[in-house]
Amino acid sequence: MTQTDICHCPVTLSSSSALEDWNSVVLxxxxxGRETPVHLGRLMDTAPDFAMGHAARGLFCLMTGRAEVIPAARAALTEARNCAASSNITAREQGWISALAHWLDGSPSAAVETIEQILRALPYDTISAKLSHGIRFMLGDSAGMRTSVERILSAHGDDHACRGYLLGSHAFTLEETGEYVLAEKTGREGLSLAADDAWGLHAVAHVYDVTVQPDNGIALIDQNTAAWQGSNNFRYHVWWHKALLHMERGELDVALGLYDAQIRAEKTDDYRDISNATSLLMRLELEGMDVGPRWEELADFSEARVEDGCLVFADLHYLLALAGAERGAARDRMTARFARDASKSGEMAARVDAPGTAAIAGLNAFSEGRYDAAFLNLAAARPLMSTIGGSRAQRDVFERITIDSGLRAGRYDATAAILRDRLAQRGGTIDRFAATRFEKLNTSRGIAAQ
Incomplete structure (x- = not known):
């Protein structure tokens, strides 16, 4: 039996309760939302032959970026295919199964294209749009994210229950591609329609970060708690954004307090939580703050992830923890694994090769005080760093390390060029980091001239 879900799309479910569970998964x-796994579990108990549900479980596993869930994702693919073989499923549902298969075969870009084919036929399919958005985010494809969303915006009219969430995704793509005024407007419109859209709220927080409006950003987060308090561990990322905004105001102690009270309130090893934590500690250390023994807890988790190799973005943040805690042997093992992975074929191996190997060499050199080598390697990695995934705000920690490496190495002209390029990418607004580094640059040049 085929019913119509909250995205106005056909779904092969036979009972109203199963449809309700699926709609809860979508939302x-x-x-x-933190209850999403509960809704999916209930759905699969009610409708164990729902092929798209099994495919969804597999895809959600892969989005965690953890090597140990790959067997579960493969098992989900087998279940999905078995269910599809014994029932007449929709093209949309088959597309999700195919997307899972492509990703497991090492081609996330083929998975994205499969999802985009669904969206060409069903442009009002918000959950498929979110899936494409999420995979592209992991691939660092900001332009593709924007194109994908804008292609289907007109199909999400005022009568679409999920319009607010799509606007939140659109706001994020606008911010990542430099359209800051429109990103703020779109994100706030989305929040007015979907008050629990953590992603949309965080898109506007990105705008206030890059345009250096920390007061507005902090007020946004404080005044829209409904958007993120009920979310899963993404709420820690919202706290991370708030910490960055306090850093912009020079309130380093407040940022460190948020680290202890909120960002690491739950000691998880999710790579997204680790990236929040390591990048904040690194930023604070670059500003001269002693963060104490906080690296140790992160390094314990990161050392267990040395062989994961799912995402370069995750690996480089694990490395920050290992360097911060002076786990030299673990850093060496990760460096050796990068070298092995770089020689393999496939989309992710290509990212390990470039920019991964140069980036990891640069970060290792920085942690050892070899600043010239750090700068040369990080500067070489810089043109391709967007391909490791994440947002520009998240990758900015590597920009900062690159710039500080150049300053410490005395490579003033090359560092000045990177500072100017970073400034241009941020719309020309000078943040606290840029202001202090330009000042250090001018001072160092003066001393060198004397």
Missing amino acids: GVLSH
């Missing part, structure tokens, strides 16, 4: 994914 949970769109809002980053």
Whole structure:
């Protein structure tokens, strides 16, 4: 039996309760809700032959970026295919199965294209749009994210229950591609329609970060708690954004307090939580703050991830923890694994090769005080760093390390060029980091001239 879900799309479910559970999964994914796994579990108990549900489980496993869930994702693919073989499923549902298969075969870009084919036929399919958005985010494809969303915006009219969430995704793509005024407007409009859209709220927080409006950013987060308090661990990322905004105001102690009270309130090893934590500690250390023994807890988790190799973005943040805690042997093992992975074929191996190997060499050199080698390697990696995934705000920690390496190495002209390029990418607004580094640059040049 085929019914119509909250996205106005056909779904092969036979009972109203199963449809209700599926709609709850959809809304949970769109809002980053913490009860999403519960809804999916209930759905699969009610409708164990629902092929798309099994495919969804597999895809959600892969989005965690953890090597140990790959067997579960493969098992989900087998279940999905078995269910599809014994029932007449929709093209949309088959597309999700195919997307899972492509990703497991090492081609996330083929998975994205499969999802985009669904969206060409069903442009009002918000959950498929969110899936494409999420995979592209992991691939660092900001332009593709924007194109994908804008292609289907007109199909999400005022009568579409998920319009607010799509606007939140659009706001994020606008911010990542430099359209800051429109990103703020779109994100706030989305929040007015979907008050629990953590992703949309965080898109506007990005705008206030890059345009250096920390007061507005902090007020946004404080005044829209409904958007993120009920979310899954994404709420820690919202706290991370708030910490960055306090850093912009020079309130380093407040940022460190948020680290202890919120960002690491739950000691998880999710790579997204580790990236929040390591990048904040690194930023604070670059500003001269002693963060104490906090690296140790992160390094314990990161050392267990040395062989994961799912995402370069995750690996480089694990490395920050290992360097911060002076786990030299673990850093060496990760460096050796990068060298092995770089010689393999496939999309992710290509990212390990470039920019991964140069980036890891640069970070290792920085941690050892070899600043010239750090700068040369990080500067070489810089043109391709967007391909490791994440947002520009998240990758900015590597920009900062690159710039500080150049300053410490005395490579003033090359560092000045990177500072100017970073400034241009941020719309020309000078943040606290840029202001202090330009000042250090001018001072160092003066001393060198004397």
